[in-house]
Amino acid sequence: MCARRMVMVKEEMRRGPWTEQEDLQLAWFAALFGERRWDFIAKVSGLNRTGKSCRMRWVNYLHPSLKHGRMTPQEECLILELHSRWGNRWSRIARKLPGRTDNEIKNYWRTHMRKRAQEEKRSFSPSRTTTSPADDFPIGSEPRAEAEAEAEAEAEAEAGRQLSSSCMSLGLDEDSQGADWCSMDQAWNEMAMPEAIDGRSFEDCRENTTTAWPSSMPSPPMWECCTASLWKTDEEEEEEEELDSAAFGL
DNA sequence: AAGCAAGGCAACCGCAGAAGT
DNA sequence: CACTTCTGCGGTTGCCTTGCT
Structure with a gap:
């Protein structure tokens, strides 16, 4: 039913959860073109997703330096x-x-x-606990x-x-x-x-991903080239934060 | 075992600011 | 300088999982 609609509405962007294949595709194109120009990446990758969606997926889930697991x-x-x-x-x-x-x-x-x-x-x-909240406000108010x-x-x-x-x-x-x-x-x-986080680190996942990488795509080096500093703090912001800390007496 | 509620998290939306033309 | 496009941020929604009855 949904697939049918997708065919009917050709230009409609894909939404919802990402598939493994989409992830691989996105990772590949992000590595190829850099972590910018997401609209462009969205277009050339043929993912049929918005640039925004691609960026979000990359930043929040696919980026190699991300930790996956519970907070320490x-x-x-x-x-x-x-x-x-x-x-x-x-x-x-x-x-x-x-x-x-x-x-x-x-x-x-x-x-x-x-x-x-x-x-x-x-x-x-x-x-x-003795009075119901509904006592104060009538239902639906x-x-x-x-x-x-x-x-x-x-x-x-x-x-x-x-x-x-x-x-x-x-x-x-x-x-x-x-x-x-x-x-x-x-x-x-x-x-x-x-x-103990899930028994594995993202490095493990990365390796697994790499091994499962389609033969048509170059694998290990791409990770190296794209691990560049998403989390590197911008120097100016850093300075500002230092000032903040000083102001708060920390 | 089934139904329901709550928790957890991925994904989307709207907006603002930056960058490009 | 004005307009357009892109990026990033914070808020919100909705789905899936887990735990409880």
């Missing part, structure tokens, strides 16, 4: 600290976490902070949704601030591997083994 406690700590300092500047925060993307960090923050916020909410307002969303956002932010400060007050930093730095969740502490 150090990374979590860093995210909390940087978020308390910079707010939702995900790309900026991501630059401080080599191998992590803004999207990944954003997702991480949202899911974990929301969870945390919900816990906070429960523990701080026991009285609310706008104010309820808005107020709840606002409260949730504030709770998330507060959770972050608290975690961040507890993180700092414990004197935790890059050396805090495996430290019992907060009780956010026992599971968080169990992530402390980078080697």
